[in-house]
Amino acid sequence: MGDFLTIEHIDIAANEVRKHTKVRPRVGMILGSGLGPLADAIEKAELVPYGKVPGWPVSTVRGHVGQLVFGELEGQPVVAMQGRTHFYEGYDMPRLGLPVRVMQRLGIEILMVTNAAGAVNPDFEPGDLMLLTDHLNLIGMAGQNPLRGPNLDEFGVRFPDMSQVYDRKLQAVARDVAKAEKVGLREGVYVCLAGPSFETPADLRFLRGAGVDAVGMSTVPEAIVAHHGGTRVMGVSGISNKANLDGDTETTHDEVLEAGEVLVPKLTKLLRGVLRKL
Ligand code: HPA
Numbered sequence: 001m002g003d004f005l006t007i008e009h010i011d012i013a014a015n016e017v018r019k020h021t022k023v024r025p026r027v028g029m030i031l032g033s034g035l036g037p038l039a040d041a042i043e044k045a046e047l048v049p050y051g052k053v054p055g056w057p058v059s060t061v062r063g064h065v066g067q068l069v070f071g072e073l074e075g076q077p078v079v080a081m082q083g084r085t086h087f088y089e090g091y092d093m094p095r096l097g098l099p100v101r102v103m104q105r106l107g108i109e110i111l112m113v114t115n116a117a118g119a120v121n122p123d124f125e126p127g128d129l130m131l132l133t134d135h136l137n138l139i140g141m142a143g144q145n146p147l148r149g150p151n152l153d154e155f156g157v158r159f160p161d162m163s164q165v166y167d168r169k170l171q172a173v174a175r176d177v178a179k180a181e182k183v184g185l186r187e188g189v190y191v192c193l194a195g196p197s198f199e200t201p202a203d204l205r206f207l208r209g210a211g212v213d214a215v216g217m218s219t220v221p222e223a224i225v226a227h228h229g230g231t232r233v234m235g236v237s238g239i240s241n242k243a244n245l246d247g248d249t250e251t252t253h254d255e256v257l258e259a260g261e262v263l264v265p266k267l268t269k270l271l272r273g274v275l276r277k278l
Contacts, residue, residue: 004148004149005094005095005101005152006150007154009054009055009098010098010101010102010105010152011105012054013053013054013055013098014105016052017106018106020048021048022046023046023071023078024106025077025103025106025107025108026108026109027073027078027079027109027110027111027275027278028078028080028081028108029078029079029114030081030111030113030114031082031084031114032084032114032115032116032219033061033116033240033253033260034116034238034256034257034258034260034261035114035116035238035267037260038080038264039069039080039082041268042070042071042072043071043072044072045069045070047067047068047069049066049068050067050068053068053102055098056102057089057091057095057096057098058085059084060085060089061086061089061253065083066082066083067082067083068080068082069082073275074272074276075275075276076278079103085099086195086196086217086218087139087144087194087195087221088196093145093146094146094147096146097221097225100222100225100226100229100231101155101225103231104226104229110232110234110278111222111223111226111231111232111233112235112236112274113222113233113235113236114235114236114237114267115216115218115219115235115236115237115238116238116256116260117130117190117215117237117240118198118214118215118240118251119213119214119239119241120191120204120207120212120213120215120243121186121214123186124186124188124214124239125242126239126240126255126259126262127259127262127266128184128186129178129185129266129270130185130186130187130213130214130236131174131175131186131187131188131234131235132189132219132223132234132236133187133189134165135166135191135192135219135220135235136191136192136211137220137224138191139192139193139194139220140220140224144194145224146221146222146224155229156228160224165223165224166235167232167233167234170232170234170274171234173274173277174234174270176277177270177273177274181270181273183269183273184266185270186213186239188213188214189211189212189213189214190214190220190235191210191220192219192220193216193217194217195217196217198243198251199215199244201244204244223235234274236270238259238260238267239263240255240256240257240259241255241256
């Protein structure tokens with residue numbers, strides 16, 4: 001595959017996936033670092049390993065299984081990506097958009113995208129969930145946008161509006177579910193950095209000053225591709241660690257994965273609740 005995605009690449013991948021499952025998903029889910037076990041809740045599961053799908057970016061990091069899980073959750077036909085790929089793994093931005101394009105070709109109307117993130121907002125604690133109300137596309141400002149290259153007119157316009165990436169109705173549903181189910185739900189702005197190095201204290205002071213609440217290395221490219229193609233997006237961060245604003249605490253991948261154990265049950269409750277209300 002060259003630098004950019006074409007409709008042919010997308011359809012080759014989508015046609016291959018269709019050979020492995022009869023499920024026609026209405027909702028797509030991307031499960032972030034340590035959050036993959038959420039897919040265990042999916043009933044009548046049919047698995048498609050990423051390696052079987054031509055061009056599909058394969059996860060290389062621990063905490064990401066690397067398969068599509070098709071099935072039913074709360075009576076909805078869903079597909080979950082158990083594990084995702086990141087820019088820091090070496091994939092070009094357009095290629096990172098392929099999974100979302102394939103899910104769009106399979107007919108999803110809604111994308112629920114999750115991630116593990118560091119708390120930049122000092123009020124947030126590891127184990128908290130944060131509903132994304134917006135994102136800061138810093139990686140895009142640095143020249144890395146998944147829509148770079150020829151526009152795929154079949155999906156959306158050349159210059160897509162980004163004033164409401166995270167669907168307001170879905171946000172309202174998530175708030176209602178959190179209240180009813182007594183799941184604590186923070187809200188805020190997520191920023192995607194390239195990684196893989198974590199942030200310095202100076203990076204974090206800069207991000208805080210820019211209005212960021214949580215920092216991670218994913219989600220924004222996928223949300224942009226989804227929104228470009230008219231898919232309604234809901235984003236949730238699982239706060240896995242306090243980003244080291246004070247410079248005294250280290251951040252490790254192990255703590256990010258450990259937090260997943262606390263986060264998965266809460267996130268499962270929240271996403272199931274939203275699915276029930278669709
Ligand atoms: N920084 C960046 N990405 C992350 C973090 C962090 O502190 N935690 C989980 N993903």
